[in-house]
Amino acid sequence: MKKETIIEVNTKRVCGKTNPMIYGHFIEHFHRQIYGGIFDPNTPLSDERGFRKDVLDALKNIGTPIVRWPGGCFVSNYHWKDGVGKRTPFFDKAWRVEEPNLFGTDEFIMFCQAIGAEPYICTNAGTGTAEEASNWVEYCNLRNEGKFAKMRIENGHYEPYNVKYWSIGNENYGYWEIGAKEQKEWGRFVLESAKMMKRVDPSIELLAASISDLDWNINLLKEAGEYLDWISIHGYWDSLQQVDNPSSYESCMVYTLQIEEQILKTKYILGSLGYLNKIKIAFDEWNLRGWHHPNIHGGDWLADNIISARDRNDINATYTMADAIFNACFLNLCLKYSDLVGMANFAPVVNTRGAIFTHKEGIVLRSTYYVFELYSKYMGDTIIDSWTSDSDFFEVNHGGKTYKVPSIDVIATTKKGSENLRISIVNRNPNQAQVVRIKNNSKFEKGVMYSLISSSKDSYNDVGQPESCKTVEYSIQINSFEAAVEVGPHSVNVLVLS
């Protein structure tokens, strides 16, 4: 007899509104994300602007709400004027390759317009200045006042771009970042940048590079807190930067239990500094898997295999149902903390560790892509009260410790204007299906379950096997206050009850 997990739902108790921007994405000038990823002018698969049409279609299909660009570490030595008008290639010291600058601000804005996403620009707080960042705001958002708006017009773009989201810096707290800064230095730099950027366009929303560390944020928020709408934090749990040895499915399930602590630490820091209801969290780089780029922050500088090492990020076999389950658990937490986490950007969206892989004949939609499709299409816009009991557990030995991992992870939502319940039911269990019984305070007539399934926990999609991980649809007859469904092992499910 399969163990049952009971999910009780109270549709009358609203816990929050979904922030659509938690389904956001990130793309950086790294390896094949831009050139050969979204931008590939030399292939018949691209349109007249050089954008891959299959990638545009895939991103529109999941309703991509926002895209963060151009980095990431890259941005800390990027000067935006090199990427508009007459293009100036430069040696990118972040990733130690030549950047041709053929894809710049104008192309990024056109790309976002093509998929209906908000542009989110991260500015250079490494080698850049407050003035350079504010000039970038002028270029994008002023109608025609001053030389930078006039520069945009001369480049053929009369209408302002009205870019709303701007970040000051990327991980400037880290020794690895070009232009890394001390805590006090960082607070002052953000203050001066924020002053100038807001004077250009007071309507913009400002983010600043942050980390769930009290000392870093004390200085940042004391100096610049009044100007900030968001703080930016990042998370990569399977650290593969130096050695590309992806963790097992079971270890990745342990990582799903470690996401919440970073959100809570940041929440307590914001609360202790009095900014809890003013500043929101943008988890604007997150991925189960750290990007593989060995010897970039020191070590064997002369290694001549930096590109072949980065090619390892494109091995589709890496991205299994572990990645899909992790993504679903991450998004469930963003929904759970919808009062605080207002944006999240999967890092990255195309190639490297992304949801979409491009190749000469087309694209591969990796397991993680289907999680964004499930959530963007079937989850609701209002989080309602739900709790589980009797959830099954399985044990995992990871890092010398034994973890009890709950099989089931759940969040319940409803959709404005419709009476139905939309419940994410994630089964972390690597080999056992689970029976889930939903008890509601109103009667169900029928249900449809959309399930991302695979034959194995280690299944992955690739060229030639595009549907090893795929979404299937089940109809369920109910006519009761309770609904019992079985969810397969290592599966992500959205149950719509009406």
Ligand code: AHR
């Ligand atoms: O591994 C990629 C890097 O991860 C991004 O460029 C940076 O923002 C983060 O450290």
